[in-house]
Amino acid sequence: MAPVPxxxxxxxxxxxxxxxxxxxxxxxxxxxxxEAEIHHTITSTSLFSPGDRIxxxxxxxxxxxxxxxxxKTLNERYNYGLELVLLSIDxxxxxxxxxxxxxxxxxxxxxxxxxxxxxxxxxxxxxxDQVVETIGKKGNCTYCGVFRRQALDRGAKMLGIKHVVTGHxxxxxxxxxxxxxxxxxxxxxxxxxxxxxxxxTSDVRRSKPLKYAYEKEIVLYAHHKKLDYFTTECxxxxxxFRGSARSLIKNLExxxxxxxxxxxxxxxxxxxxxxxxxxxxSHCKSQxxxxxxxxGEDEGAGGCGTNGRSSGGEMADMEKNLQQxxxxxxxxxxxxxxxxxxxxxQKHNRIExxxxxxxxxxxxxxxxxxxxxTCTRCGYMSSQEICKACTLLEGLNKxxxxxxxxxxxxxxxxxxxxxxxxxxxxxxx
Numbered sequence: 001m002a003p004v005p006x007x008x009x010x011x012x013x014x015x016x017x018x019x020x021x022x023x024x025x026x027x028x029x030x031x032x033x034x035e036a037e038i039h040h041t042i043t044s045t046s047l048f049s050p051g052d053r054i055x056x057x058x059x060x061x062x063x064x065x066x067x068x069x070x071x072k073t074l075n076e077r078y079n080y081g082l083e084l085v086l087l088s089i090d091x092x093x094x095x096x097x098x099x100x101x102x103x104x105x106x107x108x109x110x111x112x113x114x115x116x117x118x119x120x121x122x123x124x125x126x127x128x129d130q131v132v133e134t135i136g137k138k139g140n141c142t143y144c145g146v147f148r149r150q151a152l153d154r155g156a157k158m159l160g161i162k163h164v165v166t167g168h169x170x171x172x173x174x175x176x177x178x179x180x181x182x183x184x185x186x187x188x189x190x191x192x193x194x195x196x197x198x199x200x201t202s203d204v205r206r207s208k209p210l211k212y213a214y215e216k217e218i219v220l221y222a223h224h225k226k227l228d229y230f231t232t233e234c235x236x237x238x239x240x241f242r243g244s245a246r247s248l249i250k251n252l253e254x255x256x257x258x259x260x261x262x263x264x265x266x267x268x269x270x271x272x273x274x275x276x277x278x279x280x281x282s283h284c285k286s287q288x289x290x291x292x293x294x295x296g297e298d299e300g301a302g303g304c305g306t307n308g309r310s311s312g313g314e315m316a317d318m319e320k321n322l323q324q325x326x327x328x329x330x331x332x333x334x335x336x337x338x339x340x341x342x343x344x345x346q347k348h349n350r351i352e353x354x355x356x357x358x359x360x361x362x363x364x365x366x367x368x369x370x371x372x373x374t375c376t377r378c379g380y381m382s383s384q385e386i387c388k389a390c391t392l393l394e395g396l397n398k399x400x401x402x403x404x405x406x407x408x409x410x411x412x413x414x415x416x417x418x419x420x421x422x423x424x425x426x427x428x429x
Contacts, residue, residue: 004024006024006025006026006029007023007024007025007029008025008026008029008033009026009028009029012026012027012028012029013026014026015027015325016030016220016224018030018217019214019216019217019253019257020214020217020257020258020261021257021258022257027224030220030221030224031221031224031225034070034213034217034220034221035070035073035074037212037213038070038074038209038210038213039074039078041195041209041211041212042074042080042209045195045196045207047165047195047196047207047209048080048082048163050080050081050082051081051082051083052081052082052083052163053082053083053085053159053160053161053162053163054071054082054083054084054085054161054163054164054165055085055086055087055116055152055155055156055159055161055163055164055165056068056071056084056085056086056087056113056164056165057087057088057089057152057164057165057166057167058086058087058088058104058107058115059088059089059100059104059167059230060088060100060101060102060103060104060107060229060230061100061167061229061230061231062218062219062222062227062229062231062315063167063168063169063172063210063215063218064166064167065103065107065167065222065227065228065229066167066210066218066221066222066227066229067165067166067167067209067210068084068086068107068111068113069111069222069225069227070209070221071084071165071209072084072111072113084111084113085113085114085115085116085159085161086104086107086108086111086113086114086115086116087115087116087118087152087155087156087159087161087164088101088104088115088116088117088118089117089118089119089120089148089151089152089155090117090118090119090120090121091119091120091127091128091144091147091148092119092120092121092126092127092128092129092130093127093128093129093234093235093236094129095235096232096234096235097128099230099232100230100232101117103228103229103230104117106228107228107229110228116155116158116159118151118154118155118158120147120151123147123150123151123154124147124389124393125393126393126396128140128143128144128236131143131144131396132236134396134399135396135399137236140236141236141237141241141242142392143392143396144236146388146389146392147389147392150380150387150389152164152166152204152206153203153204153380153381154380156204157203157204161204162202162203162204162205163204163205163206163207164204164205164206164207165206165207165208165209166206166207166208167208167210168208168210168211169210169211169213169214169215169218170210170211170212170213170214170215170260170261170264171214171215171246171249171260172215173192173193173208173211173264173267174249174259174260174261174263174264174267175242175245175246175249176189176192176242176245177189177192177193177263177264177266177267178245178248178249178263179241179242179245180192181267181270182245186270186273186274187274189267189270189271189274190270190271190274192267193264193267193268193270193271194271195207195208195211202381203381204381211264212261212264214260215315216315216318219315219318219319219322220322223319223322223323231315231316231319232316249263373385375387375389375390377390378390
């Protein structure tokens with residue numbers, strides 16, 4: 001079987017089939033196309049301004065590592081004029097976060113970026129290991145998600161930075177859209193589809209430069225650029241509701257590779273149906289990017305990142321397969337990635353919300369825009385009098401004395417049992 005030439009340069013041998021559109025590319029062209037699409041997302045949405053100080057939410061996983069590498073490359077290539085800083089959150093998960101932070105420390109040296117690490121124990125007086133020990137594994141991701149988002153903002157304020165970028169990719173956004181759709185939470189769905197959270201007046205705003213990048217392509221980029229990243233999944237995440245949404249997205253992708261970006265597009269269209277008074281997000285500001293041009297392909301080819309998430313080791317298996325493929329190429333054995341076929345060129349009709357009549361619940365009901373203030377307890381920005389983190393901490397701290405009493409009782413019972421066993425042993429002797 002003759003080698004397949006690259007679809008772009010026409011000279012080099014194609015080694016990669018893009019999951020997004022099945023385009024066959026050589027390693028060099030794939031890296032260039034991937035970086036060009038991220039550059040287009042950044043420029044078309046005006047994410048940055050010259051002189052901005054940007055904190056990269058670095059977990060040591062594939063997404064944040066690729067984000068740091070790409071931003072450093074594009075910042076130097078296109079002269080963005082950005083000052084990049086790595087910001088890591090230590091949740092206090094032994095055997096997971098302590099190991100991944102070692103990867104982040106190496107990245108800081110490799111990319112020549114300052115690194116700031118902020119811990120849950122420092123901010124809240126709790127580690128995630130202690131939280132899970134108190135409440136169990138079910139629902140623990142709710143605590144971690146709230147704490148982590150606030151910790152990123154607090155860490156940025158410690159650094160005097162007003163813009164945090166995270167490694168959320170297209171798979172993550174599609175999962176979030178499905179989760180909020182299944183929960184019937186359209187206001188939150190509308191906010192989650194925005195590539196930017198907050199604006200110039202916000203204390204800290206967050207953005208997702210990798211919003212339209214497939215998770216599999218991020219792994220391909222990290223592999224071929226030989227980036228140093230951490231692959232182990234969080235030991236508590238399999239219990240999360242997000243895992244169910246992830247499984248659904250992966251199954252849809254196997255049948256139709258463009259499904260991920262189709263879900264993202266649908267979420268953006270549904271966001272337009274939610275009044276700005278409810279979401280507090282301006283649709284014209286949040287969805288500037290052209291879905292088709294962000295891919296470099298037409299809409300039929302598929303249209304248009306905190307924690308590096310993976311699906312039960314699937315991405316680690318993919319990395320292993322990639323290495324095996326490279327070894328096979330060295331032995332002149334043709335190895336082709338098996339991907340599901342897609343109907344390229346099929347047109348997708350976009351549904352525009354025109355002249356929408358108010359629903360039954362909207363009649364006579366005045367919609368009030370949420371106003372951002374500060375928490376009366378911790379001073380963190382919040383639309384409520386008491387922020388979610390303080391509410392969760394209140395429940396944890398109420399359980400702490402009870403937990404300490406139970407531990408004391410268990411120790412006393414254990415001591416009594418030990419004395420009884422010693423007495424029995426003496427009697428028998």
